Amino acid sequence: MPGGPDPLRHNPGNFARHPGRHPRHPMSLVFPHTFIPWFRAVAPYIHAYRGKTFVVGLAGEAIAAGKLNNFVQDLAILHAMGIKLVLVHGFRPQVNEQLAAKGHASRYSHGLRITDEVTLDCAQEAAGQLRFEIEAAFSQGLPNTPMANATVRVVSGNFLTARPVGIVDGVDFMHSGVVRRVDGPTIRRAIDIGALVLLSPFGFSPTGEAFNLTMEDVATATAIALQADKLLFMTEIPGIAEDRSDPDSAIDTELALADAKRLLAQLPPPAQPTDTAFYLQHCVKACEAGVERSHILPFSVDGAILQEVFTHDGIGTMVVDEKLESLHEATADDVGGIIQLIEPFERDGTLVRRERTEIERDVANYTIIEHDGVIFGCAALYPYPEARTGEMAALTISPQVQGQGDGERILKRIEQRAKAAGLDSIFVLTTRTMHWFIKRGFVQVDPDWLPEARKRKYNWDRRSQVLVKKL
Incomplete structure (x- = not known):
């Protein structure tokens, strides 16, 4: 083999390439579902x-x-x-x-x-x-x-x-x-x-x-x-x-x-x-x-x-010199970070899957929280002006920082954006987080309440609950 043997593979004094073969090695105690x-x-x-x-x-x-x-x-x-x-x-x-x-x-x-x-x-x-x-x-x-x-x-x-x-x-x-x-x-x-x-x-x-x-x-x-x-x-x-x-x-x-x-x-x-x-x-x-x-x-x-x-x-x-955490509207440079944040929740079914092209097209609708250049939370506002309401979609907070109030901060920012756009209410569709929204002033309504344009895209098989908050 060019360059000689791989010292990490063959030298028992070094880390093994496959630590599972060396049960005494500390790395063998690390489980992939936590380490990765x-x-x-x-x-x-x-x-x-x-x-x-x-x-x-x-x-x-x-x-x-x-x-x-x-x-x-x-x-x-x-x-x-x-x-x-x-x-x-x-x-x-x-x-x-x-x-x-x-x-x-x-x-x-x-x-x-x-x-x-x-x-x-x-x-x-x-x-x-x-x-x-x-x-x-x-x-x-x-x-x-x-x-x-x-x-x-x-x-x-x-x-x-x-x-x-x-x-x-x-x-x-x-x-x-x-x-x-x-x-x-x-x-x-x-x-x-x-x-x-x-x-x-x-x-x-x-x-x-x-x-x-x-x-x-x-x-x-x-x-x-x-x-x-x-x-x-x-x-x-x-x-x-x-x-x-x-x-x-x-x-x-x-x-x-x-x-x-x-x-x-x-x-x-x-x-x-x-x-x-x-x-x-x-x-x-x-x-x-x-x-x-x-x-x-x-x-x-x-x-x-x-x-x-x-x-x-x-x-x-x-x-x-100034707070590293910032709450602001997303730009094209944030698309990659948004995708990385929401992908795990799309895989487990918490969020509806969105294609990258869709996020790139709608990136101005997103509000994000970032800390030291890393995005830890996001949500998008899709207005329906004819019905004077808007949908808050893709509300996501990284598991690393959940419970620290970032969800409330994003919700307030979305409410501010909705008011500035002349909307009277915002609504969400959710299958797993209904109680979180109810605690924050949302009430459940029938899917027939949805604006006509949104009702046509409603997935009846997913059976998402619709919750509305008046502004």
Whole structure:
């Protein structure tokens, strides 16, 4: 066979081409009826993020909690999908541990560490040890793990120029610094050839003096310098709570930049990483400087970064310059997405089948909801002006987001369109979802109620129920 044997087929240490032949392999536990729909659901995100740049900030607490190996495996998956990665690690608990071993107290002010000579030595030791551990984790190639067949080259260097924090309110921060400049072009060249760039929170002045930086400052400055597509913080907190007065309430999965700025203005200056404003201030700064999306994710949840990147609602809080979800009328560019959305419902008989040519012809009748370029809901309005009514057809919401109110949002938009067209009512034909419509003000009528033009096309064999709502 040209090129020799297929290593994936013949090497027992690698993934088998037919995992069913290897019952011990984890993939043999995945059933097609769950795996295939899931894989198809994440495909749009794989296409959308290929070639994009992500800067990831990993809190030192995550490494101390033993999360490094699984996290590195998740980054290797992102790397394999063509995402360009910069990883910035923190080291707060590791430095504290070194200081405690030397009997030296940790000192903070204004939410920053005060770095004296002893603390600087401890920080350098901790950074060196962590860099070694991270590079070792990326060098794994264990069979039956996401690292099998992975080749992730890690590049580090003096990419950061720093300046001292100085004296603030009478407090001398000594060797604590802030980022002055990021060597973006050099980092860009490294990630463009497929390397993962690893940055420690250290910077150097033009005279060679070392400064202890914060992971959050380095990650934010790097994301801005690269104009990254995403800045993701793996943190001690799950995200920003929807109920600001109750930190245990549900997480606000998407926060508009304007709302994030208003919230930040109401919060006290953060003193520790678990304070709401601690990571939020960096997300706001990044978005204001051109980074499209910034995320706050919990490292305590296994696979959090994969859930955030490849699912509709994610798992943490995303700060964006504007809401990514939009409700609008469809255009010709949306035809493919509409077909992909409604096809499963046509196959199981929930919807009447529509040919592509019909959808292309009537695409202006459709209203869609899309999130991050993916269509998750649609409906069409077919007016019958002579009867002052209109049919709402093909109302479809993706199973991934059902129960989140998108159906009601589309219904309201269709009602608005109908009113604007001078219609007095809208009607639907359904075989399975009558109760959903009744709860929203529709009443059942006899099929003879239908406008003459629609009655001629009524399928008596399908026996669809007709429901009407007055506007």
